[in-house]
Amino acid sequence: LSIILILAVLVANAAFSLLFSSEWFLENLPIESAEKFQKQAMGEYGVLLGGRSETLVSIDAFLAKPFLGHGSWAKDKDGYRQLLATRKYELGYSDNDDLHGDLDLIPVHSYLMGALVWAGIGGGLFWIFLIRSILHEILMNSRYLGFYFYNGAIGLIWNILFSPFGANARWDAAAKFLERAICSVLSQEGVDLEYIVVDPGFSYATGDILGFVNSDDELLPDALKKIASAFKGKPGADAVSG
Known part of the structure; x- marks a missing residue:
């Protein structure tokens, strides 16, 4: 099973690296997203390290204090962030400021590596x-497990191996685009607009056409006008996309 998982990761890395570096894919994305994906795929090891580049130094931080770790919310007192920038450059990744988390902490990008760096081997063994335990449950009781278990299990394993510990990192990243998202909605013309900045907001809406805009989305000019026209052209439609 471990070999299968490793092979799956390698195949996915190759596929996404190819996708993120292809012009036909990037040209259909917002500029910021296209630049981000292109940077992640441009290095020697593709998106495997491009998207989780903190691994390049978090392993060093763990090996420096493998038993007790550096402590909770470990401060970067030994220049790991600068070392990360150097290694990214050497491997062909564009250095940028989109690293997740606080700038004064040792860079980590997963529950597992965060635990190893903060608490040492004991913290890592927990995850x-x-x-x-999750994989054992799947192997032993696969016929009895429902969709929601698999959905939750896959999400949890992904978070443990790849996602940053703490949702604040994601919110910090999204905050950079929030103003542009709001302005792109408020600048729409030719429609009666009701914009509710709350998550979720559908229960407060009073209009006939509902849509959801994420904090890092950006509407093109006349987007809502075209949506309204599409519904007007097909009164029986429940939804439009494109």
Whole structure:
């Protein structure tokens, strides 16, 4: 099973690296997203390290204090962030400021690596044991497990191996685009607009056509006008996309 998982990661890395570097894919994305994906795929190891580049130094931080770790919310007192910038440059990744988390902390980008850096081997073993328990449950009781278990299990394993510890990192990244998202909605013309900045906001809406805009989305000019026209042209439609 471990070999299958490793092969799956390698195949996915190759596929996404090819996708993120292709012009036909990038030209259909917002400029910021296209630049981000292109930077992640341009290095020697593709998006595997381009998207999780903190691994280049978090392993060093763990090996420096493998038993007790650096402590919770470990401060970067040894220049790991500068070392990360150097290694990214050497491997062909464009250095940028989109690293997740606080700038004064040791760079980590997963529950697992965060635990290893903060608490040492004991912290890492907790998450490894949790992954083992989930996989064991899947192998032993696969016929009895429902969709929601698999959905939750896959999400949890992904977070443990790849996602940053703490939702604030995601919010910090999204905040950079929030103003542009709001302005792109408020600048729409030719429609009666009701814009509710709350998550979720559908229960407060009073209009006939409902849509959701994420904090890092950006509407093109006349987007809502075209949506309204599409519904007007097909009164029986429940939804439009494109």
